[in-house]
Amino acid sequence: MLKSIFRILTAALFLIFYYQTAVSQTSNPSGDIKKAPDQLIWAQTLEGSYFNEFWNYQFYFDNGMKAHIVFSVANFGSLKSPVSGVRVSVFDHNGELYQLSREYPIERLVQDKDNHRFQLHPEREVFFEGKLPHQHRIVINTSKDGVHYDIDLSLKNISQAVMLGDGKFNVDSEKIGIVAHIPYAEAAGHISINDNKKRVTGTAYMDHTFQNQTTTRLMHSGYRFVTHHDRENWDILYFMLPKNSNNNRTIGYRIVKSDNDISMIGVKRIEQLHRGRAFNTSVPRIVELRLEDDSTLRISRTEDQEKFSILSELGWLARRAARSFLGGEVIDFRGEATLQKSSHRPKQGDYNFFLVD
Template identity: 30%
Template sequence: MKAIKAWLLLIIFMVPVLVYAQSGITHPDGSYRNTTPKDFKAKNLSSAFYNELWTYHINLDNGVQVIYTFSINDFGSFKSRVTGVKLSVSWTDGKTYVVNKEYGPETFINEPDSMYIRPHPDRTYWAKGKLDDEHRLFFYNIKKGVQYDLDLTLFDIAPGKTIGNGVYKAGDNEIGMALLIPHAKVKGFVAINGDTLNVTGSAYMDHIYQNNLSTKVIDRSYRVKTGDAQNGMYFHYITLSRDGNSHIPIGFGIRYKQGRDYLITPSSIERVSSHPDEKLLDEYIKVKPYQTDMLNIRVDEYFNTYSILDEIGGIKKFFAKKALGGELFEMNGTVTINGNQPGYFYYMVAD
């Protein structure tokens, strides 16, 4: 019986590897494992076009969503390498408030042992705290007449996961991924223009990097979370663009059943329909992981679409879009999975 189980496990893990090999996509080297502080460390690789992101997505019990991202970005001849931070808050008034700040790479702080990240030592936006204890997010800034104030603590943090070295390759493109916080509880406060809310909720955080522009690498990026670390799920799946293999997704996720975690890797993603108010948003997708039944994911509430190029505008936006090979749109909100499981999403679409 043990021998049969061993063979079944081998087959389950070998199927996605064979599919990736046939498509020209290289799967991460190594097995499913817990993350370590090294997985939080900035790669900061040398590349003409480079993106590295630490993304926190927080869904609060009062309906507010927060997306807090630290980044390293290189835009080739269009713009030299910068580090930065972006805060997006989908607020109680139905509006989404977004603030971006950029700095030179020489001021960037990234200390894996304490999970400390900060784009500039004199600026009031940072994250810090070991993931086996508590991890704090802080942000304060006033931009374009809007005051942002955030102090949140992540606790009861589920162990982070990755696969081997975490690196997927498709041709010359390289994408690294680690799900550092698959699930955490959240407490603290968020304020917009002095309207302060004491909040609770849940969150995840992942760390990804790629050696090319998102508009050159991805077609779609899907982050979906539901439930908790007892019975729940979080995944980040990506479909690749313009390489003949866009029907084969990469990435991975974690499914929790009675407190145990299981790897879920994507077999296929079918885009069934678009949102009536936002054509770029996949309102209904069918996701088939190798290890579970079909996931029917429908957008329940759509909050916002954001593009960094919207902040440029005019003729500068035209030239920026041309230099970058397109535009990357970010969308967030809530979903329902298989008709009865509430969750939340953060999608990216290259266009």
């Protein structure tokens, strides 16, 4: 009898220990909105056997075009040597969608802090430059698969870079840095595809995420929503759901500027998630959120415009091997959405979700 009780207690303790270690311990940083230090624009990792770092630009133009440009540095361990990279997508350039990805050896990365230039290769025109918030410029001039991209975009009236508390979000023992370097800016320049040049004006947003582990091993999914009404009125959401998250706890933030007042608050958890099809994939269609002040929000996809995965460029065997080694594949979905808060009018904007499949 005593032996049976002992076995039951041992099994119960094991299950409690297993449950506590299997779920992700997730939290946002304490503190309020803070000005982000200038030095956080530069790469913060570049060490260790694994790291992932992303500078995610989103452009929304007055003529209906959209562009997403993601600079990155990454170390995938023994799979391949560390690299820098860029992913580009241009939506509705003469009614077409163009997507590009490029990688360069990490040792060719140039971080010219005196001239405020981050360049992936000294002999390639793939860079961003300018001291924020005074000025900023993004240049992509490259070709791939017979398509030439010439992108030159300059920003002005740039909002101050901000972060929540110390900018470090917790997922188990991992510290994930997230900084909103450009919550809002006015953008102008040109986007040329195969010498078909379009002059563009509009707005831009950019955030910077850095971590010492691959996204595929840390995250289940991620969510962005951006609406830019004008310089004094905009709303930004960026949050991620870690794998095995306890009670759907998330890391991330909401930043709102309304009539010259800026506020920032953590996104606490996903309350409910309703899925729908996009590009033959099951994707969150309605995401109901709870913020750290216990208020709630709802994001609803209204139009799906793009699906993008770097691994889609690989052959079947190479893609399968990469997915196996990395623990999955990051797939981006982009389009239009609404943001709804109880007793408030819905806001129209753009979503950018990613799923780890």
